[in-house]
Amino acid sequence: MLHIVACIKQVPDTKIIKMNPKTNTMDRASAPAILNPYDAHAVEEAVRIKNRYGGTVSVLTMGPPPAVKAIKKCIEIGADEGYMISDRKFAGADTLATSYALTKAIDKIAKIQPVDLIICGKMTIDGDTGQVGPGIARRLDIPPLTSVKKVEEVNKDQGYVVVHRKIEDGHEVIQSSLPCLMSVEKEINEVPYSSFPNMLNAARYQPVIWSVDDLEDIDIKQLGLKGSPTIVAKVWAPPKPEGGTMFEGNPKEQVEQLLSVVLEKKELFHTKGGSE
Amino acid sequence: MNFEEYSGVWVFIEENEGNIAQVSLELLGAGRRLADKRGVDLCGVIIGNGVTLLSETVFEYGADVVYVYDQEIFTHYRTESFMKALLHCSEKYKPEIILYGATSTGKDLASAVATDLPTGLTADTTELDVEEDTGLLLASRPAFGGNIMATILCKKYRPQMATVRPKVMKALSPEPGRTGKLVEETIDVKEEDIRTKVLEIVKSTTKKVRIDEADIVVAGGKGLGNADGFQLIHQLAQALGGAVGASRDVVEAGWVEHPHQVGQTGVTVTPKIYFAIGISGAIQHLVGMKNSGLIIAINKDPDAAIFEASHYGIVGDAFEIVPLLIQEFSKAFAEEEVDHVREV
């Protein structure tokens, strides 16, 4: 039976996050913590593959204790098991240290049941690097497949998958050996409303939680801030644009003023348009 | 790690069907500035099949040295094969900095290479600088959905790496005949060593929409009400000979296809004139158009954030203003033609 691990992260809802205008920092309390939207698609795709071929879907997150809520959300989507690694020593990790910690957790999950496929989101909406997925794949020495927008076939017996990978101006059809890791695009599926039984399951569900000490073979120096080659040296609010001239008057007058400004750039017209 | 051994600014040259990606040329421009500040070479790395000749272009756009891996195994981009070539090159010639376009290929390759080296990788950079004496790369990027900017450093590892957004840096004008040192390399990778295969490449059949190449973009948002209302945007774009852009909410509502989406999860555009009509001006939208030459906003809410990002604004109802604009522009162009005829 297939064992699929989906990696998920809890993130602040950056669409509504507020900035503290005095300190120029994010007021995290202003934004609710949600399951990274891209990861909902990762879990949904894992569940769809399970429904097609049979198997188990486990989700894994590294995060602070409240991230249990994001795991529960994944159980609602249809995941079977949830694992969380949570420890102060993980804090401040960049993508290299994050992929290291997650890989160690996957090693441990694989001892419970060997892992065939790992699915990540395209990116998160907070750090939004998209680097963690390929990082895990390299550490496990399995092929990374990024920008996946369709899973055509998963063949565990013969040990391969066929996926569509988005490229500029189209897609490529790729065959990869199993196990492998894929980072999926948002367009890969739509996440439906959760079913009532799944919601019940989720409400009762308690994930397995591991600290650093529960992981085997771990090199503390590669974790968290210490294990991160990159550091965030400075954070600032993007300069606020100044704003320009507002045209006054009634619509007709406004349009006339606008016209005179735009028509000054006559050389632009009917030369190089778009393909519209 | 002895930092002295690491020297030179590298750009991974992305190639597609015999053409160099625009972002790679932009990075040569940015890389040239860093290399000059440091007094080191600017190098391009080309990996592919039948790509050696492209080195000429890379020299013309500013490189001093080009490393080429021209082998059949590199016919299609694949993470594992390209990564092996780049790791080979990096371990042999030890650059201090490697830049990649933040494209799907560039990000894929850079993430894999960073893990294997290992080193730090700054994602989606929009500003680049280097400390002259220490060689420390100052790579700044938007994060948290564009709500903040952050400068990321990689102090203890070399090479330092960053992916850089397309359309942010400027390519130099090519200098015809400019050449440099060509270094041809090969590596021993066999097809069996690579665990993925490209079975097929499918080009999108829908007409290619390249709003990032248009001089004029007319973009509409949720303020147009519905798909019918959005037709006004098409009409104005047509009157101006421009391309149609849209906010994400419009694309999600299905009024127009995704290739028209401007912003963080769409395309970045830098037209000479950008119209934002019925668009509120969310930060994720602004990052995709704020470098446009002239930004004109039309919105019925005087407090809409889009006005702060615009050079000119009209507070008003799109359904009143846009038809007038279409009418006036059509008239203006028609008169011009008449003028033209008279002159002749």
Ligand SMILES: Cc1cc2nc3c(=O)[nH]c(=O)nc-3n(C[C@H](O)[C@H](O)[C@H](O)COP(=O)(O)OP(=O)(O)OC[C@H]3O[C@@H](n4cnc5c(N)ncnc54)[C@H](O)[C@@H]3O)c2cc1C
């Ligand atoms: C302002 C700022 C800027 C940063 N810039 C950089 C940078 O340029 N380079 C860098 O290396 N780090 C950077 N970081 C650190 C980075 O955000 C963290 O390493 C983070 O833990 C993972 O990166 P991400 O959020 O970008 O994930 P992504 O790489 O975008 O995530 C891709 C996928 O990986 C999986 N995943 C990611 N995180 C987890 C997790 N914790 N648990 C389970 N699965 C997960 C999910 O499936 C997710 O969809 C930055 C942090 C901040 C605050």
Ligand SMILES: Cc1cc2nc3c(=O)[nH]c(=O)nc-3n(C[C@H](O)[C@H](O)[C@H](O)COP(=O)(O)OP(=O)(O)OC[C@H]3O[C@@H](n4cnc5c(N)ncnc54)[C@H](O)[C@@H]3O)c2cc1C
């Ligand atoms: C991770 C992430 C990525 C995102 N990526 C993108 C992206 O790439 N691109 C993008 O655009 N968005 C993106 N968004 C979404 C973004 O946050 C906004 O939700 C979106 O841009 C809003 O679209 P809008 O301006 O069309 O709609 P709204 O915010 O609903 O604004 C509609 C505007 O129309 C005005 N209006 C209403 N009626 C009229 C009228 N009759 N005449 C004139 N004006 C009128 C209103 O005053 C209002 O300002 C992203 C969000 C997230 C979280």
